[in-house]
Amino acid sequence: MSYILNRILSMLLTLFLISAITFAVTNILPGDVAMMIMGTQSNPEALAGLRETLGLNDPLLAQYGRWIGGMLTGDWGTSLVFKEPIAPLLIQKMTASGLIVLLSMTIALVCAVPLGVWAAVHPNRWQDTASSSAALLGVSLPDFFWGIMLILLFARALHWLPSSGFVDPREDLLLALRHALLPALALGLGLMAHLTRMTRATMTGILNQEFIRVARAKGLGEGTVVWRYGLANAVGPVMTVAGLQVGYLFGSIIVIESLFNYTGMGWLTYQGLLNRDIPLIQASVFVIAAVVMLANLLVDILYVLVDPRIRLS
């Protein structure tokens, strides 16, 4: 129990640091919110008045206090570009991105784990070479390349799936999935390659352990030895790497969502950055950081379930 509490505390500390850094960095950037609202050609007096109203003349610490207070109570401010409250906007976009992130993670895990185990069971044989080469191909090419290839194949040539756009899953789940599938695949290919290599390395180590030999000496079948005795030990490490990749996925969605014109978090953050929408940028970074950390916390909690050695310490 203290293990989980420990993780939660360290997560809160990290989140606080991220919020402070984000806030500080966005304040160092030239041009403040008042300037963004009124434009560079505006009347200096009106500008000063607006600054006063927005509290931009207060000490930075007070401004930060007000902002983080708002973030914690659900008042995330108003977007300068979209002219609407940020909270509902972010939640809607986060749901959209969550769908492709989850989908890509599922696709990656479902393919990577068997491939990695398969390679580890046949070390230095053709199965291993095939799986390693495929994985190398996957990691060495950027995901927007896979995105373009997927659009060309599944949308242009085969007309199986839509090439762009977003549909809210609450309106039409099937259509939403059809729209999410290609961006998820583009994201998942690199991830899958990564996880395959990771699974292979972990399983190779495990299969050389003495308890595997003991299991064979007991007369257990090779299937049980590999898929039960072996894999049960690999679940933890593979899950940890998958959890860390959630952060990488949220970085990648900026490009992928723009490519597929999928209006999620990545697309929204990109719009914010283009238009110097400072409140939107601050809130987005904070929310993405929080989601990535929650995903890792989830991994830590699951780890306790799969590895009894953690329970005691």
Next chain:
Amino acid sequence: MPDGQTPLVSIENLRVEFQGEDGPIVGVEDVSFSIAPGETVCVVGESGSGKSVTSLSLMRLVEFGGGRIVDGRLEFARDGGVVDVAQADPDTMQAIRGNEIGMIFQEPMTSLNPVFTIERQMTDGLRMHRGLSAEAARARALELLRQVRIPEPERRLKQYPHELSGGMRQRVVIAMAMACEPRLLIADEPTTALDVTIQAEILSLINRLKRETGMAVLFITHDMAVVAQVADRVVVMYRGNLVEEGPVQEIFAHPKEPYTRALLAAVPRLGEMRGKSAPEPLRLVGEDEHRLTPTAPAERGPLLEVSHLTTRFPVKGGLFRRTVANVHAVEDVSFVINRGETLALVGESGCGKSSCGRSILRLSQPTSGTVLLDKRDILGLNDRDLRRAWADMQMVFQDPFASLNPYMRLSEQVAEPLTNYGLARGSEVQDRVAGLFDRVQLPRSFMSRFPHELSGGQRQRVAIARALAVRPKLIIADEAVSALDVSVQAQVLNLMMELQAELDISFLFISHDMAVVERVSHRVGVMYRGRLVEIGDRAQVMESPQHAYTRSLLSAVPIADPARRTIGEDMNFRPIPSPVFPIGHEAAPSVYEEVAPGHLVLSTAFD
């Protein structure tokens, strides 16, 4: 093989090859021997002799390690007739493994699956081979745990491997191998990784189970003392071939082959130093007898004086990683090493002997006490002076492969201390290094090699040469020969004794091996739970041990003589309690009673 008895196992002309990068590598060249029902056959040999490969072949597990049985027959007598294991199909093998042949391995710490409960691991074999229901399998598992004398068996079933001690895990592994009442138990170095008292318990357990069930045992080991204690017959292997085979008394009393004789000569036997005043080199077959031998050091005054040395390590825990307890690794230890003398520190794992050695060098920072080297207070030195002081005291570690940098040539590594301490410059460095290679009896051609090109014993010589480079007064050898094969161990021990006689070096010889300690040391200190429980001349401690712990430790040591079997049918030693104490725990000072001049015995009671 007694006449008229059908063998249980009959191995004929076994040949096993491994796939190497440049063609096949022979693991076992040509081996034939047999095992009668109820018999214990020991296969003994040094690393690379093919003894493990032979046992793995019998289970056809050698294939999973990349090996292939290319020739020979491995006949195993089943109920329905004799089967050639070398030709058996996978289904037959699966029916034999764990059911008719049980196997246990060297590392109890890694032999059990860390993420499954003991119950699951003990019952899956039973459910598969015997078709037992979950309850029936559980009942049988309980019965087995009782048979191997594990306390609180019901609770153990629900536990995970990491919650059990090493000795208990090995008992579980044995119980697992015994589950289906096999006719043959293969034990591959089952006690090599264990402390000597636990080794004695496990050996006596295997002996008892063998008697109770009538199974045969194929015992693989490198340890001649273990062979002497458990074997009925012995098979000696060397480089993939069978060298000699015979009844155990015959092999020990009248070895026929030169290799067997050399192997036996290299084994120190506890008790053989009785009545000798100084350490004595081991007799190596084929080596000249005119060696320098250490003598009893004349009273030339103390070199190292350790008093009230205490080292504690904090145990961190909780949300803020605060210190929640202390490991009392070294607790109020005092001793003196005289010039040219070897003091051995012996004890089981976790007793604090290594921490003690490291604390003297301040590789671990002591909590309190004083360490005087040549009257100089080591614990009071600042970092710069401490670094200089290290020129007088060097350390040789257990694993020479880990203590040598794999990316540096050996000459560079031996030269490092010379340049670090500014002891030599320019061409003089190479000359000094060459001299050091001569001194440790390594050819000079090795100077430009890398560590992986050397054998274990050669690497340890390099480590010794490196320690010698700064002409130290004291060398702390921490299990320096434990990882070496016996013949190599004997050579390195002889080298150390020679260096002592020649260069007047003092040794702090840290070891778990009582027979080796008896051979090399002038004085012996026994450590237990961080304290020195007994110290005195070698003869005093080894021949008339006074402290209860010293006595039980000595009683557990297997003796390399089949005529002196000390491993009984049921040995049980008290498990060593945890050295972790709450913060603020005040340990009582160590008080000693002088039972004879220079022979001190701890009278402080342990709490």
